[in-house]
Amino acid sequence: MLTFPRTLVAELRKTATLPGSLAALAVASVGPLGISLLNSMGVRNALRSGQPDLVAYTSAADAVFSAAPLGTVGAVVLGVIAVSSEYTANTPDAGGGRQITATLTATPSRLAVVAAKATVVALLVLATAAVTIPVCLGAANLVLGGLGTPADVGDTVARGVGAAVYWTLTALMVLAITVLTRNGIGPLIAGIVNSSLVSVSVLLSHVTPLAYYLPDLAGMRLFADDSIATFDGALDPIPGGLVMATWALGLLAISSVVFTRRDA
Amino acid sequence: MTARRHRLRRATTAELIKLRGLPAALAAMLATVVAGALFAAADPAGPAQAVPFLQIGPIVLGVLVVAAEYSGRQIATTLIAMPRRLVLLAGKAGAYLIAATATSVITIGGWLVPGRPAGRWTVIGAAAYLVLMGLLALGLTVLLRSLVLPLAGLLTLVLVVSPLLAGYTEHARWLPDQAGRALSQPHGDFTTGAAILLAWTASVAAAGTVAFLSRDA
Numbered sequence: 001m002l003t004f005p006r007t008l009v010a011e012l013r014k015t016a017t018l019p020g021s022l023a024a025l026a027v028a029s030v031g032p033l034g035i036s037l038l039n040s041m042g043v044r045n046a047l048r049s050g051q052p053d054l055v056a057y058t059s060a061a062d063a064v065f066s067a068a069p070l071g072t073v074g075a076v077v078l079g080v081i082a083v084s085s086e087y088t089a090n091t092p093d094a095g096g097g098r099q100i101t102a103t104l105t106a107t108p109s110r111l112a113v114v115a116a117k118a119t120v121v122a123l124l125v126l127a128t129a130a131v132t133i134p135v136c137l138g139a140a141n142l143v144l145g146g147l148g149t150p151a152d153v154g155d156t157v158a159r160g161v162g163a164a165v166y167w168t169l170t171a172l173m174v175l176a177i178t179v180l181t182r183n184g185i186g187p188l189i190a191g192i193v194n195s196s197l198v199s200v201s202v203l204l205s206h207v208t209p210l211a212y213y214l215p216d217l218a219g220m221r222l223f224a225d226d227s228i229a230t231f232d233g234a235l236d237p238i239p240g241g242l243v244m245a246t247w248a249l250g251l252l253a254i255s256s257v258v259f260t261r262r263d264a
Numbered sequence: 265m266t267a268r269r270h271r272l273r274r275a276t277t278a279e280l281i282k283l284r285g286l287p288a289a290l291a292a293m294l295a296t297v298v299a300g301a302l303f304a305a306a307d308p309a310g311p312a313q314a315v316p317f318l319q320i321g322p323i324v325l326g327v328l329v330v331a332a333e334y335s336g337r338q339i340a341t342t343l344i345a346m347p348r349r350l351v352l353l354a355g356k357a358g359a360y361l362i363a364a365t366a367t368s369v370i371t372i373g374g375w376l377v378p379g380r381p382a383g384r385w386t387v388i389g390a391a392a393y394l395v396l397m398g399l400l401a402l403g404l405t406v407l408l409r410s411l412v413l414p415l416a417g418l419l420t421l422v423l424v425v426s427p428l429l430a431g432y433t434e435h436a437r438w439l440p441d442q443a444g445r446a447l448s449q450p451h452g453d454f455t456t457g458a459a460i461l462l463a464w465t466a467s468v469a470a471a472g473t474v475a476f477l478s479r480d481a
Contacts, residue, residue, distance in 0.1 A: 020412055020413075023413070027420070031425075035425075035428050035429075035432075038429070038432045038433070039431075039432060042432045042433070056431070066428070066431075067428065069424050069428070070420070070424055070425070070428075073416070073420050073424055077412070077416050080412075081412060088335065089335065089336050091336060091337055092336060092337055093337070096336065183288075184411075184412065185288050185324070185328075185411070185415070186288075188412065188415060188416060188419075189320060189324065189415070189419065192416060192419045192420060192423060192424070193317075193320060193419070193423060195424065196423035196424045196427070198316045198317060198423055198427070200317070203317075
């Protein structure tokens, strides 16, 4: 157990220095900021011209949280490449090996590897969210001036924390799935599709209300309210967040078991 | 002329054989066909609602046809076997078009079953849209020489950014997917949509071709 901090630092170094990580974190920070600015400018223009019915919402908070899916996309990319980079074959000039063999030689405890990777990804996503969401809220408020509908501060903070939790849990889920598939394509596609507005889970919710227990829809109310997405049967923030967390922990548990028992 | 046509046919055949060896590409094609059949059964009115989901398949296919060359250095082997880069690209595009057209036609075919109300043009337009979006993905991957970047980038554009922007500004209709969507809608502006989508695909393909011809592999 004494070696775990070292494993953690090693995984942090590996993950943070992937070129894709930088791109993922850039998507998760610059993306929501850009869309928040566009949204709030749209709201401002509609309010100034006296046509508030042109926009779906009139508060700065809604302008920001409707941009949250882009943060989810960044989290998905980070969660996938943190694991898939270990399995990408090197160039034949360098022996064509995979980094996972070096990783497991250095850290034979497989559980420690998975735990460290999950911790690092969660920390990076949370840190990005901690910077991005307040900046977006500040920018949207600045654009709207005093025009927007004032939102309850406690409510906005809760939704901000909710969005950060949603991003983190999504990253952990795709990380766990990538440990299982040992290849990034499938988890990447599934993650991006289900963080989008045309999610498969939303389609399934038309067929059966059980779809609201699928991870991406269960956690939806953590940051989205009716002005962003109207789902009559959606779970409330706390139960929904718990369902989503159960999915994430369950998938992590399965992938840890598989990873410890199978050949790399 | 005959020699050139012969070369092109051989390049296309070689690329088709390589494509057949990619499990992810076969999975993408199969998943698209199955999803198309399910959508056609659930919503027989027309493919417009299904196209945003179905386009994932051709995009994955277009990215994989090229990206598989760059995971490892298969591209070096390929260029030794086929030093004419323009012929190689044409062969790749040809193999993609054969695979994607077959997939799209079968996928969209579910709406052509007799007695279905879907208009003939929306069905043809939807199939053309799927093929063209994948061709756009192929051109982008030639340009970027990577798997994750074009795949994540294009999927994010069509599934997340484009709907968000469409809610903000009418100028989002110039995006390739928003413009091309008109092809599958009963009352869409067919010609304008097709022209915008073709312009996107052609310019990305041209940029990819120039880059592929002029730079080191």
